[in-house]
Amino acid sequence: MIAGRGRRSASFALRRLRPRHPLAWGLLVAVAALVLTPVASLVAIGSRGDPELWPHLAAYVLPDAVATTLMLLAGVAALTTLIGVGTAWLVAVHDFPGRGLVTWLLPLPLAFPTYIVAYVYADTLDTLGPVQGALRGLLGITVPAGSLLPEVRSLGGAVVVMSLVLYPYVYLAMRAMLQARSAALTEAARLLGAGGFRIARAITLPMARPALAAGLALVLMETLNDIGATEYLGVRTLTLAVFTTWLNRGSLAGAAQIACVMLVAVAALIALERHARRGRSVAASSADSRACRRVPLAGRAGALALLACLVPVGLGFAVPFVFLLREVFTRGLLVGFDPDLVRHAGSTVMLAGGATVLTLALGFGVAFAARLIRRRRAGALLGAAGLGYAVPGTVLALGLLGPLVAVDEAIGSVVRALTGHGAGLLLAGSAAAVTIAYTIRFLAIATGFAQAALARLPVDLDDAAASVGARPRRVVAAVHLPLVRPALLGAALLVFVDCLKELPATLLLRPLNTETLATYVYQFATRGSFEEGALAALLIVLVGLVPVIRMVRLSDDLDPDAPLA
Template identity: 50%
Template sequence: MSDSAIAMQPPRPAPARSDRPWRIGSAILVLLALAPIGGLAFFASRGSGELWPHLIANVLPVAARTTALLLLGVGILVTVLGIGTAWLVTAYRFPGRRLFEWALLLPLSVPSYVMAFAYLDVVHPVGPLQTGLRHLFGIADPRGLRFPEIRSLGGAILLLGLILYPYVYLPVRALFVMQSASLLEASRTLGAGRFRAFRTVALPLARPAVAVGVSLALMEALNDIGASEFLGVRTLTVAIYTTWVTRSSIEGAAQIALVMLAIVFALGLLERLGRRGMNYSAPRGNAQPMAQPLSGGAALLAVVACALPILLGFIVPASYLVVSAARRIALGGLPADLWIWTGNSVLFAAIAAALTIAIGLFLATAGRMSRRKSLHGMIRLAGIGYAIPGTVLAVGLLVPIAGLDNWIANAVKGVWGRSPGLILMSSGAALVLAYCLRFQAITIGGIESGFSRISPSIDMAARSLGAGTARLSGGIHMPLLSPAIAAAGLLVFVDCMKELPATLLLRPFNFETLATYVYGEAARGTYEDGAIAALVIVFAGMLPVALLARAGTRERRRPLA
C-alpha cells in the first residue's frame, strides 16, 4: 500500500477498555453542558403561573415580534454585506483591495454594546455629527436638522448588522478563494456574464458557508442585551433580564428563556438544512480564482462598497472612543478603578480560557483516540453552550450552582461548625463556569482543526514504537497542536472579556469588569466616563482580528499542490 493511502486511513480504533476513560470523562462534560437546560426546565416548572398570563398578554407577543423582525433585518443585512464584500475582494482587482481583505474584519473587534454606546452620542442632536452638519449648512436651530432616530428597531438592525457581517464575510470569502477558476471560465464560455456566473455558479457553491455565517450572526444578535436595551428595543433577551432583575421573577425569566431556546434550536436546524447535500470538493491545483481588474467608476464603486462597512462599523466608533477617552483623561485623568476593572476582566477571562483549552484538548483527543460514533456525538453536545445566549445560560445555571453551593456549605458546616456561604457565586466560579460553557465550542473546533492537519500515520508510527497515550499526546500532539491551541485560547479570552449578559447576571456583588462598567456608564448617559474602558475592550478585540487576518494571508500565500 502506498504512503499516501496509508496517510488517508483513520487511526486504528482503540480497544473498548482503553477508551473507557475518554467516554466517562466526555459523558461528565456533556452532563455539565446540559445542566443549564435542566435548570431552565426546573425553574419554569416551579412557576406559579400568576405571571404567565401577564407575559402572554403584554411581554411575549411584543418581545417575540421584535426579536423576529430584528433577526430578519440583521440576517438580510449581514448576508448582503458579507457576500457582497467577499465577492468584490475575491473576484476583482481595485485600489486598496489587499487592505480591504483584512480590514473588513475590524468591526468584529467592537462589541455591540460599545457600538451602541458610541453611536448614541455621535448621532445625538448635540453630538459631533449633527453639530458638524448644522455648522456646515449654517443651521442654528438644533431641531432644524432632522436625523433618523437611532433609538429604534431600524437603528438596532443597522448597528448589529455592521458588527456581525464578518461572520458571513470570513467563511464565504474562504469558499470563494477555494472555488475552481475553471468552473467560472466554463460558465463564461457558455455565454454567462459575470453577474450570472456569480449568481448561478459561485453563490450556490458558497451556500454552506452562507448558512453557517448567517446562523452564527443571528445567534450573536439573539445574545445581545446591551445594544438592544440602549436603543430601546425590547427583545426576548431584554425581557429575560428585566423579568429576572426588575420583577424579581426567576421563574418567569426561565419560561421566557425556554421560548428563546426554542428559537435558537430552530436557527440551528435552519443552518443544518442550508448545508444539507452541499458538500463538494475542488482540486487545489485549480483553486486560483481569476480577479478582473476594475477601473474608473467601477473601481470607485468597489472601493466605496468595501470602505463603507469599515467606516461605519469600526472607524466611527473607534474614533469617537479615542477622542472621548482623550478628553476624559485631560479633564480628570484615568478612572481610579480602571486597573481593578481591567484586572478583573483579564483574570476571569484567562482562567476561563485555560479551562476551556484543557476541556477542549481532552474532548478533541478523545475523538482522535476513539472511533465510536456515540463518543463523537457527545463531543458535539459538549459544545452546545455556544448556541445558548448568555442570559439563558445564566438563568439555567442557577439551579445546579445553587445546589452545589448548598451541598458544599452543608459539608463544611458539618466539619467546621459554621457555614462559608455561597462559595461558587461569591467567588466568581459561577461566572467562570458560564464562560467555559458558552465558549467551549471554540476550543473544541479549533483543536479538532489542528488534529486534522496531523496525519494519522504519525499516531500509527508512534504506537508501533511503543508510545502510550500519554507520551503520544504530550510528546507529539501537543507540540504540533500549539498554534491551534494558542489561537483558540486567544479567541476565548477576548470573547470572555467582551461577554456582557452572563457577566451582568452571574458576577459577584460589588464586582465590576470592563464590560459591566461600560454598560453602567451608558445606562447613566455618562458616555465620556466609559470611553476609556470601552477603548480597552476594542483594543483587546483587535487581537483575534489580527490573528484571523494573518491566518488568511498565510493561507493565500501557501503554494498550491
C-alpha cells in the same frame, strides 16, 4: 508472511486498545453534562411556572418581545448578508486599486462589542449631538426643533449598528469560499456561453451557500445574545425580557419561561443552518488546483469598489475608534483616570484568563478524547460539548444558577456535618460562577480549533504509537501538543477576547462589588455618561484587535495572490 502476520497482530491490538479509554469517555461525558446541565435546569425551572406572572407575560410581554426579536434577526441577517457577501465578492472575485488594504481592514469591526458601537452612535447622532449640531449650522437652524436624522434609538437603528459590527462573520466565511472556487467550473461555464452574472447565480453562490449559512448562524447567535446595545437603543427583545423579568420583577420562573422560548429560537436557527448545509458540501478537485483569476476593475469601477469596501469599515470601526480616542484625550482620561479602573481591569484579566485556561484544557481535552475513541457516540458527545456557544449569555446565566446553588448546598451540608458551621455560597455569586459560564459559552471555539488542527494529523501517528505500547498521555505530550500549538494560541486569543467582551452572563453572575471592563462601560452607559468609560471601552477594542488580525492572517493564507501576506 511474517510481515502480514505482524500487521494483523498490530491491527488486532489496536482494535482491542481503542474501546478501552475510560478516562477519555469520562471526560467527554463530564464536559457534555457540564454544557447541557444549565439547559436542563432552565427547562425544569420553567416547567414549574409562575401562575401569577405567566398570564401577564404571555399577554403583554412575549408577543411584543418575540415580534421585535424576529424583526431584529431578519433585519440583521439581511443587512449583514448584503454587506458581507458584497464585500467578499469584490475582494475575492475582482482586483482593484486598494484591494490589498481593504482585505485587511474589512474584518476590523469584530474588535468592537456591539454595545460600545451602539453607545457611540446613540451619542453622536443624538438630537443634541455633534452631527446634528453641524447639520443645523449648515442649514442655519439656531434652535433644535426635532431630529434631522432617523432616530438611532429604534429597531432600525439597532439593525444598522449591529450589522456594522457583525458583518465580518459573513465576509470572512464567504471570502474563504469564493477565493477557493474552481477555475475549471468557471471556464467550462464560459465555454458553454454563460456570462458572469449567470456563473455567479448558478455556480459560485450556490457553492458558497454553506459558508453563508455558517456565517449567518454566528451573526444571529451574537444578535440574540446581545443585551447592551438593544437595551440602550430601546429595543425590547427576548434577551432583555429575560433580564428585566428576573432582576426587576424578581421572578426566576417567569424569566426561565421566556428563556425557554429563546431556546426554541436557538434550536430553530441551528436547524436552519444545518438544513442550508445539508448535502451541499463542496470539495475542490485534485485534478485542477488553479484558482480563478480576478477580474480587474479600473477607473470609476475600481473607485466605486474601493468605496463600497471602505464605507462599512469606516462606519463599523473608524468612526467609533476615533470617537473613543477623542473622548479619552479631551476628557484627560489617561491622566486623571478612575483609580478603580485598574482594579476592574485586573478583575477582567483574572476572569478572562482563568476561563481561557479552563476552556482550552477542556476543549482540547475532549477533542483528543474523541480522536482516541473514534466512535460515533464520542462524536455526538463532542458535538454536545460545543453547544454552549448557541446559548445566549442571559439564558446560560439563568440556567446555571440552580445547579450552582445545589452544589453549594451539598458542600455546605458536608461542611456542616463535619464542623457544625455552614460554608455559605462558594460558587453562586462568585468568580467561579462567571468562569464556568465563560467556559461553557466559549468551549465551542476551543473544540473547533482542536478538531481542525487534529484533522490535519494522520491517524497513523496514533496507531503507530499505540502499536509500540505508548500510552495516550505520552502521545499527546510528545506528538499532538507540539503540532497543534498554533491552534492553541489562536483559540486562546479568541476565547480571551470573547470573555473580555461578554456582558449578559457577567452582569447576572458577577460577585458583588466586582466589575469587569464590559460591566464598567455598561454602568456608565446606563447612567447616561458613556463618555466617562471611553478608556475602558478603548482597552477592550485594542485587545480585541489582536485575534482579529490573526484571523485575517489565517484567511489571507488561503489566498496565494494576497499582496500583504
